[in-house]
Amino acid sequence: MRDVSEAAGVSTMTVSRVLKEPSIVSEATRERVMRAVEELGYVPDFSASSLxxxxxxxxxxxxxxxxxxxxxxxxxxLADALGQSYQLLIGYTLYQASEEERLVRSLLARRPDALAIAGSEHTRGTWYMLRRANIPIVEIWDTPNDPLDHAVGFSNFAAGRAAAEHFIARGHHRIAALGSAVEEDVADHRGEARLRGFSAALCEHDVATNLIRRVGRAPVSFDHGARALAGLLDRNPDVEAVFAVSDVSAFGALMECRRRGIAVPDCISIMGFGDFEIGRQCEPAISTIHVDARSIGVQSGELIRDLLAGEGATTDRRIEDVGVSVIDRVTTR
Amino acid sequence: MRDVSEAAGVSTMTVSRVLKEPSIVSEATRERVMRAVEELGYVPDFSASSLxxxxxxxxxxxxxxxxxxxxxxxxxxLADALGQSYQLLIGYTLYQASEEERLVRSLLARRPDALAIAGSEHTRGTWYMLRRANIPIVEIWDTPNDPLDHAVGFSNFAAGRAAAEHFIARGHHRIAALGSAVEEDVADHRGEARLRGFSAALCEHDVATNLIRRVGRAPVSFDHGARALAGLLDRNPDVEAVFAVSDVSAFGALMECRRRGIAVPDCISIMGFGDFEIGRQCEPAISTIHVDARSIGVQSGELIRDLLAGEGATTDRRIEDVGVSVIDRVTTR
DNA sequence: CTGAAAGCGCTTACAG
DNA sequence: CTGAAAGCGCTTACAG
Known part of the structure; x- marks a missing residue:
């Protein structure tokens, strides 16, 4: 920047203004500065600016x-909704609470202006750091009972309940579900909430819940669905309907049925979750629960932008529920 | 940091040392500082540190x-290979050259220590910025003819050639390929390179190349494959073999065959690219060309770590070819 | 419309 | 093993 200001014969302040608020600089100066910027191939240093x-x-x-x-x-x-002036700092936890805590610490060291985080179950340490960070926090992909700050998501419990009610309304009795195991450090809390909602609905209708299986580590895979269904069928060949916590798993289960020559949905109904493209495209198309993943990104992005533009009016806590919807395709009857 | 140093009764330099190189600080001081850090919930500011x-x-x-x-x-x-001390700054271009240029500019403003970028075709502006940036650049997912700096990838041309040779060796004559269109600003250069390799191999074996179709915008989707195949079959119902630039597209094509009652591979052979899990799991399993995507990430991560640890010995340009392999599954005969 | 001064929160490069 | 000084490259908050 020093180089540019010298080349253009102005102060660094003026260069800074040309780059940030060109309108308040006279046209002649502005052009002189822009020419120097081009010639030197100057790219401003954002970390200095941030500081x-x-x-x-x-x-x-x-x-x-x-x-x-x-x-x-x-x-x-989310990246799209925030627009070009924000840069996303993405971290992934692989469903590990310890990794989440480490990530939160290292992201906060970069001093983000805001943070979006999947889920609402955090370790004590994570929770404490987030509260102290003093920036807008948006919990996404769930509707927390006790939100840390803002939230944009949907009720996973309600989604599981909806799946169970769909099966019950179709007259099924031997109803199963496939999810991942909840371990000390590794857990898909949202998938687990769906299973709990599923279980609750079965109870309410006096349907046995003993066919709800939690196997393997999150995240579930195609293979998870295939194996989990195989394990289920070996013990309970008379299952009528199966809900999988993800379409990925549901697709694996569907392929396992095909390998075993079990007709879907004539012998077994299958419902997934997430409305992944694979379930839409495969044959037979998989019934599922649709979540508007893009909408979660867009709404949290807009919320964050509002909060950061912040006139003080928008400071109250916002909780948005984007909802879910059951999509009845071919694998359920 | 000032707060911590005052609480611990030491200079900020000492606090900085405790956090970065604890071993050179006496144990008593170190403990005093650590206690202050904990009590105050201090999280260092990385942007100041960076500056x-x-x-x-x-x-x-x-x-x-x-x-x-x-x-x-x-x-x-890549994130895994770099380890916890590095933070990835991810941007995506949606196959748009103009977006790539904008992204490069905004990422460089964050002064990354190194940059990995998919592909080897860049606009003049992008190329110039990358050269001037004076940091290690790794082009990934391709083997450039004229690398900017380092590269970790494979030859997409060779991958396309391999697909064509596979079909030719099986005695096919009416051989087609499905890819996306190359527009001014939007283009999948790697998919296009695969089509060119495919075309070159057909030419060498005197097979007609008029069934190579480039339709729709990158990226290809399940739907792309279904439609592109439908368009092909409407005009050339006698095709024997189809190569799709991606398994995603191949899967769409396979579903289109099923809808039309065309037996695969008995009437049409299908080969995809990328070895996505969907092709492995679906029925019939899709023959494909495997690329070790993780390996590209790991090798470029290790290369970058070496370069940044840099004893000067590793400064020569490195080009790694991770190769590809044809996986002959059920959709080809 | 433009600039000189001070400072953001750290680390480098010394000195002791 | 510890600290005082200077500075990284910008922007804020003034002054003119």
Whole structure:
């Protein structure tokens, strides 16, 4: 910047103004400065700018994994909604609480202007750091009972309940569900909430809940669905309906049925979750619960922008529920 | 930091040392400082640190899209290989050259210590900025003819050639390929290179290349494959073999065959690219060309770490080819 | 519309 | 093993 100001024969303050608020600089000066910028190929140093303006234009984003198209959609939508002036700082936890805590610490050291974080279950340490950070925090992909700050998501419990009610309304009795195990450090809390909602609905209708299986480590995979269903069928060949906590798993289960020559949905109904493109495209198309992942990104992005533009009017806590909807396709009857 | 140093009764220099190189501080002092850090919940400010040490510990990563599990794998593997001390700054271009240029500019303003960027075709402006940036640049997912700096990838041309040779060896004659269109600003250069390799191999074996279709905008989708194949079949119902530039597209094509009652591979052989999990899990499993996306991430991460640890010995340009391999599954005969 | 001074929170490079 | 001084490259808050 020094080089540019010398080349243009102005102070560094003027260069700074030309770059940030060109309108308040006279046209002649502005052009002289711009020419120097071009010639020298000058790229401003944002970390210096951040330090002195106390704004980094970073927004932190913590997700369980990037290799899940719904989370990737949220990330992309959030980036789009924030616009070009913000840079996303993405971290993924692989569903590990310890990793989440480490990530939060290292992201906060970069002093993001705001942070979006998947889920509402955090370790004590994570919770404490987030509260102290003194920036807007948005919990996404769930509707917390006791939000840390703002939230944009939906009720995973309600989503699980909806799946169970769908099966019950179709007259099924031997109803199963497939999810991942909850371990000390590794847990898919949202998938687990769906299973709990599912279980609660079965109880209310006096349907047995003993076919709800929690196997393997999060995140679930195609293979998870195949194996989990195989394990289920070996013990309970008479299951009528299966809910999987993710379409990825549901697709694996569907392929396992095909390998075993079990007709879907004639012998077994399958419902997934997440409305991934694979479930829409495969044959037979998988019934699922749709979540608007892009909408979560867009709404949290807009919320963050409002909060950072902040006239003080928008300081009250905001909780947005984007809802879910059951999509009845071919794998359920 | 000032607060911590006052609470512990030492200079800020000592606090800085405790945090960066604890071993050179006496144990008594170190403990006093650590206690103050804990009590105050102090989180160091990395942007100040970056400014004064001239190291940001950022690594930039530019990819076409995050919603592609191979690129997401590369991103995750790169993050893992770099380790906890580096933070990835991810941007995605959606295959747009103009967006790439904008992204490069805004990432460079964050002064990353190194940058990994997908592909080897860049605008003049992008190329110039990257050269001037004076940091290690790694072009990934391709083997450039004229590398900017380092590269870790494979030859997309060779991958396309391999697909064509596979079909030719099986005695096919009416051989097609499906890719996306190359527009002014939007282009999948790597997919296009695969089509060119494919075309070159057909020419060498005197097979007609008129069934190579470039339709729609990158990135390809399930729907792209379905439509592109439908368009092809409407005009050339006698095609024997189809190569799609991505498994995603190949899967769409496979579903289109099923809808039309065309037996695969008996009537049409299908080969994809990328070895996505969907092709492995679906029925029939899709033959494909495997690329080790994680390996690209790991190798570029290790290269970057070496370069930044840099004893000067590792300063020569490095070009790594991770190769590809044809996986012959069920959709080809 | 433009500039001189001070400072953001750290680290480098010394000195002791 | 510890500290005082100077400075990283910008912006804030003034003054003119």
């Amino acid at each position: 002195s303006s106390r704004k980094t234009n970073f927004v932190g984003l913590i997700l369980p994994t990037l290799t899940n198209s719904n989370f990737a959609d949220t990330a992309q939508a | 004064s040490s001239r190291k940001t510990n950022f690594v930039g990563l530019i990819l076409p899209t995050l919603t592609n599990s191979n690129f997401a794998d590369t991103a995750q593997a």
